[in-house]
Amino acid sequence: MAKRTTLRDIAEELNLTISGVSKALSGHPGISATTKQRVNEAVARLNYRPNKIASSLQSGQTKIIGVIIPSADKSFFGSIVFGMENIINQNGYSILLYQSHELPENEIKGIDTFIQSSVDGIIATMGKQTINYQHYLEIKKRNIPLVLFDTVNENIPVPTVTIDNYKGGFIATEHLIQNGYKRIAYISGLKHIPIFNERLRGYLDALRKYNIPIEEELIIYGKNTIKSGTECMEKLLQLQIVPDAVVAVEDFTALGAIKALKAQKYRIPEDVGVVGFSNEGFSEHISPSLTTINQKTVEMGEVAARLLFAMSNKANPYDGEPDKIVLEPLLIVRESSLRLK
DSSP states (O other): OOOOOHHEEEEEHHOHHHHHHHHHHHHHHTTHHHHHHHHHHHHHTOOOOOHHHHHHHHHHHOHHHHHHHHTTSHHHHHHHHHHHHHHHTTTEEEEEEEEEEOOOOHHHHHHHHHHTTTTTTEEEEOOOOOOHHHHHHHHTTTTTEEESSSSSSSSOOEEEEOOOHEEEEEEEHHHHHHHTTEEEEEEEETTTTTHHHHHHHHHHHHHHHHTTTOOOOGGEEEOSSSHHHOOOOHHHTTTTSSSSSSSSSSHHHHHHHHHHHHHHHTTTTOOOEEOOOSOOOGGGGGOOBEEEOOOOOOHHHHHHHHHHHHHSSSTTOOOSSSOOEEEEEEEEGGGGGGOOO
């Protein structure tokens, strides 16, 4: 194996001190432009690569931010990470990404990995099966900056960035009402997740606003998958009077509902209108294209990263009340809900 070039090698090559080479590489104002140029030329010629571990031990920083998401195969989370990376890279940091696959034990493993790697901060969203959140409190206990996004828990006193889930559920339902639908079903998510309950609350209040009776048989709980969406829609279609529209808690559930409707020869949106939530990448490409709620994912990622750096700039990252940022949802109207009144 070839010997790795060190600062000592460059110093000997140029007849400089190791300290002088280090200062030249860091842009120290006390080093002349000529010396800096000589050092940079030697770095290129000798193929020098900085030892990041040694640098982090010296500075006390790794310049790495740990990020936990449930899955990278959903464009929702991919867009959020894209937004984070914009800000994180601008600040000279890199991302260490960990997928939890919605399992609490994987969140714990990810956090342990981040702590052992001495990351400078952590940004995370909680998995759907996470009920005990002690592992997040451990991050705060260690004084490591932590920001939560999307699925959060108000009992964890850290900065958060979310969408207004109540308003998203409300405007999705109101849109269907304004397009002439009257018997509107709702396929919700797991009951213990607050953001799903907020979307359901928005649905209920929209019905109340327009004096549409709330029927318990039209509210059904699923598991946020295509398969679950199909199964839930099939149950709704077994009712004596089937719904003429459905709001789904997220787009994969909506896609499952559409599959069930097509299998039973229902026309969308003529017979049944469908609205999703999250504006997944596939939503504009299926037929009919899916009306959904844009959760401003790139902005969510950017805001989360800015909150983290704001914490890092404090002597104590947890001084003061944590910021709670709530973004406005945006209704994206497509073919699946445009029935003539």
